[in-house]
Amino acid sequence: MTTVRFAPSPTGQIHLGNARPALLNWLYARANAGKYVLRFDDTDLERSKREYADAIETDLAWLGVSPDLIVRQSERFDLYNAARDRLVAMGRLYPCYETPDELDRRRARARAMGRPPIYDRAALSLTDEDRAKLEAEGRKPHWRFKLDAKPVTFNDLIRGEQTVNTASMSDPVLIRGDGTYLYTLPSVVDDIDLGISHVIRGEDHVSNSGVQIELFEALGATPPVFAHHNLLTDEQGQGLSKRLGSLAIAELRADGFEAIAVATMATLTGTSVAIEPVASTDELATKLDFSMISHGPARYAPAELESLNARILHAMPYDVAAPRLKALGLEGEAMWLALRENLKRFDDITDWARLISGPVASAASADDTAFLAEAAALLPQEPWDETTWRDWTSALKETSGRKGKSLFEPLRLALTGRHDGPELRILLPLIGRKACLDRLA
Numbered sequence: 375m376t377t378v379r380f381a382p383s384p385t386g387q388i389h390l391g392n393a394r395p396a397l398l399n400w401l402y403a404r405a406n407a408g409k410y411v412l413r414f415d416d417t418d419l420e421r422s423k424r425e426y427a428d429a430i431e432t433d434l435a436w437l438g439v440s441p442d443l444i445v446r447q448s449e450r451f452d453l454y455n456a457a458r459d460r461l462v463a464m465g466r467l468y469p470c471y472e473t474p475d476e477l478d479r480r481r482a483r484a485r486a487m488g489r490p491p492i493y494d495r496a497a498l499s500l501t502d503e504d505r506a507k508l509e510a511e512g513r514k515p516h517w518r519f520k521l522d523a524k525p526v527t528f529n530d531l532i533r534g535e536q537t538v539n540t541a542s543m544s545d546p547v548l549i550r551g552d553g554t555y556l557y558t559l560p561s562v563v564d565d566i567d568l569g570i571s572h573v574i575r576g577e578d579h580v581s582n583s584g585v586q587i588e589l590f591e592a593l594g595a596t597p598p599v600f601a602h603h604n605l606l607t608d609e610q611g612q613g614l615s616k617r618l619g620s621l622a623i624a625e626l627r628a629d630g631f632e633a634i635a636v637a638t639m640a641t642l643t644g645t646s647v648a649i650e651p652v653a654s655t656d657e658l659a660t661k662l663d664f665s666m667i668s669h670g671p672a673r674y675a676p677a678e679l680e681s682l683n684a685r686i687l688h689a690m691p692y693d694v695a696a697p698r699l700k701a702l703g704l705e706g707e708a709m710w711l712a713l714r715e716n717l718k719r720f721d722d723i724t725d726w727a728r729l730i731s732g733p734v735a736s737a738a739s740a741d742d743t744a745f746l747a748e749a750a751a752l753l754p755q756e757p758w759d760e761t762t763w764r765d766w767t768s769a770l771k772e773t774s775g776r777k778g779k780s781l782f783e784p785l786r787l788a789l790t791g792r793h794d795g796p797e798l799r800i801l802l803p804l805i806g807r808k809a810c811l812d813r814l815a
């Protein structure tokens with residue numbers, strides 16, 4: 375059974391960069407008939423907020439991701455405490471008393487002597503009396519995981535064989551002096567408890583994976599398969615930080631982008647798959663396998679989202695648009711087909727629909743009043759179709775002697791109030807004779 379998880383910390387909104395692992399996990403679960411766990415990494419009780427967690431659920435639902443299970447680390451401390459006790463009993467988790475200042479000084483000294491600035495494990499040689507003395511001074515221990523200090527090799531589904539040498543790392547702190555857990559231990563305990571088969575996350579976690587594999591093994595579990603994807607960056611290759619509020623999923627939604635356009639950009643940027651409109655995240659799942667994810671950064675270009683969004687709207691069938699049109703108080707397949715090519719955002723349709731239903735304020739120049747009256751006199755009787763425009767303007771060309779822009783532009787400005795827009799050949803029958811006469815007058 376394939377089981378994956380997306381594990382955000384609910385300390386803020388998720389943005390496009392977070393949507394990438396959210397979706398890659400989702401697509402992997404879909405493609406393998408697997409299960410998707412949404413795990414809130416909310417052990418930091420100060421910074422984590424329920425409202426952020428709820429907002430993340432809303433954002434995921436909008437993107438088309440519906441978790442099979444939601445867990446909150448803040449409700450699972452018993453499991454972490456049990457794992458902590460086992461590791462302490464095995465001697466793999468040990469108390470340390472150094473203050474941050476002492477650690478800084480030791481790192482500086484190590485560097486000065488040309489040694490790597492890694493933790494020297496001094497705390498491992500403390501005797502019971504030493505510890506009792508330190509605690510009597512009021513020091514509270516933080517707890518480090520004793521690494522195996524050896525190369526850890528794993529086969530990454532995206533990056534191929536990876537080796538992380540834990541000999542070059544400090545024993546990681548799993549529990550702070552105030553007793554709170556850092557990310558590492560709860561993550562591994564949950565991955566074991568929830569039967570996570572594949573950990574799919576950003577490549578900033580590759581060396582964590584080395585540590586975590588040792589922790590899985592220390593806890594008697596087989597490590598999951600890992601897949602580390604490239605991170606989304608801006609066009610210059612800089613990381614997308616949370617400061618980029620405009621890339622928050624909620625912001626993109628408020629901006630009127632199609633969810634599937636955002637999901638596609640989050641997924642396919644930085645892969646060898648061409649960015650084209652798809653109907654659903656299920657369709658995305660059929661397009662992407664992990665071998666197509668590139669190893670370099672995934673540069674996100676806002677113009678590509680704009681263009682993809684427009685292409686999705688321009689090709690959107692009426693039956694897909696109809697319920698959304700209805701919500702805007704609009705209907706009509708001919709209207710939709712005539713106007714959809716002009717849309718940047720779905721809701722732009724409200725403005726464009728006014729070209730048909732009015733009101734339209736003529737933008738024609740007063741100099742053209744006589745010409746427009748002449749045009750009105752020549753307007754054919756209904757019924758109209760897409761040949762009406764050609765017949766009408768040919769006749770008008772004859773009588774007025776105008777051609778090209780001087781013939782067409784005043785008509786467009788009078789009939790639509792603007793320079794650009796759909797072909798009048800198509801619009802004319804939708805506007806109808808009576809409204810045309812009003813606008814020409």
Ligand code: GLU
Pocket residue numbers: 380381382383415557561574575579
């Ligand atoms: N909360 C962690 C993060 O957002 C989860 C990483 C993981 O997937 O293990 O970085």
